[in-house]
Amino acid sequence: MNNHRILIVDDDKLVTWSLSRDFEREGCQIKTVGNGESALPALREFNPDLILLDLRLPGIDGLEVLKQIKAADSDVIVIMMTAYATVETAVQAVKLGALDFIKKPFTFDELKIIIERALRSRSLSREVANLRQHIKQKYGIHNIIGVSQQMQEVFALIRKIAQSDATTVLITGESGTGKDLVARAIHYESRRAPFPYMAINCGSLPDTLLESELFGHEKGAFTDARTAKKGLLELANKGTVLLDEIGDASLSLQVKLLRFMEEKVFKRIGSTRDVEVDVRIIAATNRNLEQLVAERQFREDLYFRLKVIPLHLAPLRERPEDIPVLVKHFIDKFNKEFKKNVRQVSPEAMKILKLYRWPGNIRELRNMLERIMILENDETISSRHLPLEITLQAETPDEVLPDITEISAGTSLHGMEKSLILKALQSTGGNQSRAAQLLHISRHALRYKMKKYHLLE
Template structure:
């Protein structure tokens, strides 16, 4: 690690020498100045990390020097030296951005402790800047390539951005993304792809629950002409299509058990064989899988192979539901309102405070996707440039009426009752759409249509 560069600005030679000698013994690079004018010349010629600054100085006082340093060199941390009992100056200095202080007469231990606290602050600040940089990088890449970006101020999501940045630097590590429906698993997968060395190649997304079992091998591995009835020409499978790029497998938990072994073999051997062919074709692809189900539970139920789980789970990212990062809700509301306002050419100047309060307390079973659908509908309904609670019909009904009947009282709102029943079925089945559809005695496709209708995807 490069030595920290520390400048001492004090008009007393004894102080400069004593602190300077102590810092040199502890491995720091030291610069000394008697006057502010000398200090500013040092700052012009060197990248200083920390300045130790006396409050009482000739030419100008330490508070004025601090202001100039923070204006011209905001990244430099400043430790103030104050006279005994001069707390007013210390408070003023801290308000202007000083990171620490010690008083005269001082002990070298005071200097040491102040430096250590400031070093920790520099380290934390550096990490924060790196996270902000990564967030900006991921969002910009996604916005540029897909028209979408990750909007967040949540510490949990910023940690995820850091994980995206780290795993993107690997060539072919498999990634498993978990989280409820609508949390943005595909957006995270695309973030990994577009920050990686594969970003110029294809990102191919597949919904495993939508692939018919009898077409699984043909779709994933391709087939040779004449391999089966209807195979009038040879066809490349998804592994070949995504070669050198990324294959994103959504709803991996819905992959039939009898096909998982064939998929595992491809991941381990990095080669596929088209249906009807005896020739192995090497594939170079990163696999990112996503699920809204607990694969550990499926393993216990003998519905998912443990070896496939470990192969996919080389690196895992869990996306928290929107209700666990409610600080993002106002940010997302404003973002989506602005987005749909521009698309529909309907200016939205203001969002009623009641809307923000109600939405911040709403459970969002459909997460970010549900919020986006709500805001889109609200902008469509709006005519006067301000979003009110009445523009969020489902939310207004939820806030005005009980979700379930009280005693013998019956709620005659069919839409609300249907939405609540679907949400309870999904909750009972742990977001397994197939099981929820069976519980509701409707088809999977019918459940999917209703979920889209109510914005609880």
């Protein structure tokens, strides 16, 4: 109880006097006022942690004072005291923001228990608020890095979706483009944030297991169902569920998902009762759903239901201007994690990173930097730190390769081979080993062919 600042609002002099004495013995700082009119100025001047407020006061009554106090400082703990407590007034006071109620006459020990409980619940709710803030920092929109036009549009869309509460979203994009990250950000930026975010991979489990994970089951629904179990959709009530790899969902699961999305109800396996929940569905896939629809592997009605709001993440190679900021982001992150001191990437290495095609997108970039930073201790990441496949591909941008679709009359295979070898040699500045690597042949084979085409002096 030490050191708390307590404001007592009561017109009963005996009560305020004896409470003050008891609290001061406990090491608290006390201020007392005798009516509601003085409560607000005292709140401002004294800035208490807790207010003990009598319900019956001369002038404005306790409930009205409570309202004013909460309007001025929604954070302060208020405990009501009264000799005339009725259930209704108690309920009303709690609705107005009082944390608890104590009936007069009471002993100081009784009051202490209530106060300690109030303080504990306050510190718990602060802790929850802190954790929430922390999670939001970790998973919120600010963790998504990007300066490109494409990403600016993604940020705007995430904000819009987060505000519009219930809509289904379909996130598409190649592997490693940040679909998970975006789904989480939508959840944590929305008013659903205090409620669960859950993800399930639609291709990861056999059908029956997957359905029981999602929809839950009743006791005895199948051999292993010894007890009833809630599914993800129920557990995530009021929150968000990510249906990851939706393109891998079986046709039977697709039917059930469609029904759920249209009617917001589902049945647990082995039950005939409809369960109603309020969750936002986000679906993600790196497959081409339209094509799956054409191949009759994906239901068209479900596809249309999902793509009401489509959010596409462009592959990293289409937005190379994001590479420097992403690199900086990951270097900062791994510097902290591995206690390293990498300061920069050399201009030459950065050029290579921007030319590379990143089939694994941001995940590949991240993993590459992680590997380099675990292994190396230099302050600068230069091109010699980069993996060979990255430097090689960056050195042969697509346009260097001959366009073999344009085979005109008179093109011979020999001619093609010769010009390919020439191009490879040109792009490596005559370096035969590298040219051989580019062409995926041995240096010996390259020299043999060069001799054959009279390319060796």
